[in-house]
Amino acid sequence: MQEKYIDETKQGEAIAIAEKPENTKKLFLESYGCQMNFSDSEIVASILNDNGYNTTNNLEEADLILLNTCSIREKAEQTVRMRLSQFKNLKKQKPSITVGVLGCMAERLKTKFLEEEQLVDLVVGPDAYRDLPNLLKETDDGRDAINVILSKEETYGDINPVRLGGNGVTAFVTITRGCDNMCTFCVVPFTRGRERSRDPHSIIKECINLAENGYKEITLLGQNVDSYLWFGGGPKKDFNKATEMQQLTAVNFAKLLDLVALAVPEMRIRFSTSNPQDMDLDVFRMIAKHNNICKYVHLPVQSGSNEILRKMNRQHTREEYLELIKKAKEIVPDISFSQDMMVGFCGETEEDHQQTLSLMREVEYDYGYMFSYSERPGTPAHKKMEDNIPADIKQRRLAEVIALQGELSRKRMEGYVGKIHEILIEGISKKNKNQWKGRNSQNAVCVFDKLDGQKLGDKVSVFVHGNTQGTLLGETVL
Numbered sequence: 511m512q513e514k515y516i517d518e519t520k521q522g523e524a525i526a527i528a529e530k531p532e533n534t535k536k537l538f539l540e541s542y543g544c545q546m547n548f549s550d551s552e553i554v555a556s557i558l559n560d561n562g563y564n565t566t567n568n569l570e571e572a573d574l575i576l577l578n579t580c581s582i583r584e585k586a587e588q589t590v591r592m593r594l595s596q597f598k599n600l601k602k603q604k605p606s607i608t609v610g611v612l613g614c615m616a617e618r619l620k621t622k623f624l625e626e627e628q629l630v631d632l633v634v635g636p637d638a639y640r641d642l643p644n645l646l647k648e649t650d651d652g653r654d655a656i657n658v659i660l661s662k663e664e665t666y667g668d669i670n671p672v673r674l675g676g677n678g679v680t681a682f683v684t685i686t687r688g689c690d691n692m693c694t695f696c697v698v699p700f701t702r703g704r705e706r707s708r709d710p711h712s713i714i715k716e717c718i719n720l721a722e723n724g725y726k727e728i729t730l731l732g733q734n735v736d737s738y739l740w741f742g743g744g745p746k747k748d749f750n751k752a753t754e755m756q757q758l759t760a761v762n763f764a765k766l767l768d769l770v771a772l773a774v775p776e777m778r779i780r781f782s783t784s785n786p787q788d789m790d791l792d793v794f795r796m797i798a799k800h801n802n803i804c805k806y807v808h809l810p811v812q813s814g815s816n817e818i819l820r821k822m823n824r825q826h827t828r829e830e831y832l833e834l835i836k837k838a839k840e841i842v843p844d845i846s847f848s849q850d851m852m853v854g855f856c857g858e859t860e861e862d863h864q865q866t867l868s869l870m871r872e873v874e875y876d877y878g879y880m881f882s883y884s885e886r887p888g889t890p891a892h893k894k895m896e897d898n899i900p901a902d903i904k905q906r907r908l909a910e911v912i913a914l915q916g917e918l919s920r921k922r923m924e925g926y927v928g929k930i931h932e933i934l935i936e937g938i939s940k941k942n943k944n945q946w947k948g949r950n951s952q953n954a955v956c957v958f959d960k961l962d963g964q965k966l967g968d969k970v971s972v973f974v975h976g977n978t979q980g981t982l983l984g985e986t987v988l
C-alpha cells in the first residue's frame with residue numbers, strides 16, 4: 511500500500527538536519543502517525559532550532575528526546591508506549607536527559623501521562639509547540655512540564671518549518687488544523703481541536719520558498735482540506751460576522767488551489783485529506799484547469815452502507831458519494847481515487863459489509879488504507895454505542911476488504927500500462943539501486959532504470975510496459 515500514513519519503515523524514523531553552529535544541545539525527534547504529525551515535527555524542530563537545539567539521529571548524544579505521537583487506534587498508542595519503555599535504560603545512564611511526548615497522545619492523556627509513565631518529563635499538545643522553550647526551562651529546573659491547551663487560532667502560519675529527513679523534492683504544507691466533523695469513531699476532534707484555516711498569504715509564501723529551494727511537489731495538508739475558508743483577515747468561525755465585501759472575496763479551497771497553482775507553476779500540487787461532505791465540484795474543475803495539480807484525490811468513505819455511515823455521523827449517503835465520484839470522473843476523466851475504509855464498526859452486519867465491498871468495486875480505487883474499528887475512549891461511539899463485532903469477524907472482513915483492494919489496485923495499474931507517463935523522480939528504488947522511483951500524476955509509483963544525466967527532482971517521460979499490484983514498471987522515453 512502507498513504512503514499516506516507514512517510507510518511502516520518510516521514510522522518513528524529519526525530525522526536529522528536542523529543545524530545552527532551556535533546551538534549546543536541535541537534534540538532526538540521521532541514522529542508517529544499521519545502526515546500532519548510529520549509536518550508538525552518540522553515546526554517543532556524549527557522552534558527548537560531557534561532556541562538552542564540541533565537535531566540528531568543518534569539517541570546516545572541526545573539531551574532531549576521528543577516523540578510526536580498518534581492516538582487514532584489503540585495499536586498506535588501501544589507502539590509509543592513500547593518505544594518509551596526502550597528509553598528507560600538510557601535515562602538511568604544519563605539522568606539529565608529530558609523525555610517529552612507531543613501530539614495526540616499528549617493531548618488525550620494530559621497529566622495522566624506524567625503519572626503513568628515515570629520516565630516522561632514533558633507533555634505538549636499539538637497547539638502548544640510555541641511554548642516548548644518555556645516548558646524546557648521548567649524541566650531544566652527539574653520540574654515536570656505540561657501544556658495541552660487547544661487553540662482556536664493557532665496555525666503556526668509564520669513559522670518556516672525546517673525540512674527534516676525528506677528527499678528535497680516533496681514537502682508538506684499545512685493549510686488547516688483541527689477538525690469539526692465529529693465522526694463518532696474518531697479521536698481527532700478531541701486531540702487536535704477546532705478547525706481553523708491558515709492565512710493564504712503565508713501558505714503561498716511557504717510554497718514559493720519551497721520552489722526557490724528546489725522542491726518540485728507540495729502536498730497541502732489538513733484533516734479536512736475541503737472546508738478551508740479564509741476571508742479578509744479572520745478564521746472560518748467568524749465568517750458570519752464578516753462584511754459583505756470580505757465574504758465576497760473569501761478564499762475557499764478551490765480558490766486556494768487556483769492561487770497556489772498559479773504561484774508555483776513548476777510545482778506539482780497534491781492535497782490531503784478530502785471529505786466527501788465538504789467537497790465542492792469546483793475542486794475538480796481546478797484540477798482540470800491546472801496541469802500542475804495532480805489528478806488524484808484521497809477520498810475516505812469508511813463504509814458503503816448508509817446505516818453505518820449514519821451511525822458514524824458521516825454527513826453523506828452512499829449514493830451521494832458515488833454521485834460525487836461520477837461527476838469528478840466527468841470533469842477529470844483520468845482522475846484516480848484512494849479510500850480509507852473501516853470494518854467492524856458498531857453493529858456492522860454482513861449485509862453492511864457486502865455494501866462496502868460493492869461500493870469499492872463500483873469506484874475502482876487505485877489504493878486503499880483499511881482499518882479495523884478500534885474503540886477510542888471519550889468518542890461519541892465509545893459513549894453511546896457498543897463495540898460488538900467480535901475480533902475474528904473484524905479480522906475476516908478486513909482481510910476481504912484488503913484482498914479486494916489488491917485486485918482493484920492491480921486492475922488500475924494494468925490500465926496505466928502501454929502509455930507514457932510524466933514521472934517525478936523522488937528517490938532510488940529500494941529493490942534496485944540502479945533504478946529510480948517516482949510517481950505519476952495519479953499517484954501510482956513507477957520504477958525505471960536510471961540513465962546518465964537524470965537526477966532527483968527531474969520530471970521524465972516514462973513508457974510503462976508492465977506492473978505489479980502496486981507498482982508500474984517502465985523505461986525512459988528519449
Ligand code: SAH
Nearest residue numbers: 695696732733783810850851881882883884
Ligand atoms: N481526515 C483525517 C482522518 C484522520 S483519521 C485525515 O486527514 O486523514 C484517518 C483514518 O483512520 C480515518 O479515515 C479512518 O479510516 C481511520 N480511523 C479513524 N478512527 C479510527 C478508529 N477509531 N478505529 C479504526 N480506524 C480509525
Ligand code: F3S
Nearest residue numbers: 689691692693696698
Ligand atoms: Fe476524524 Fe472525521 Fe475529522 S475521521 S479527522 S472526525 S473528518
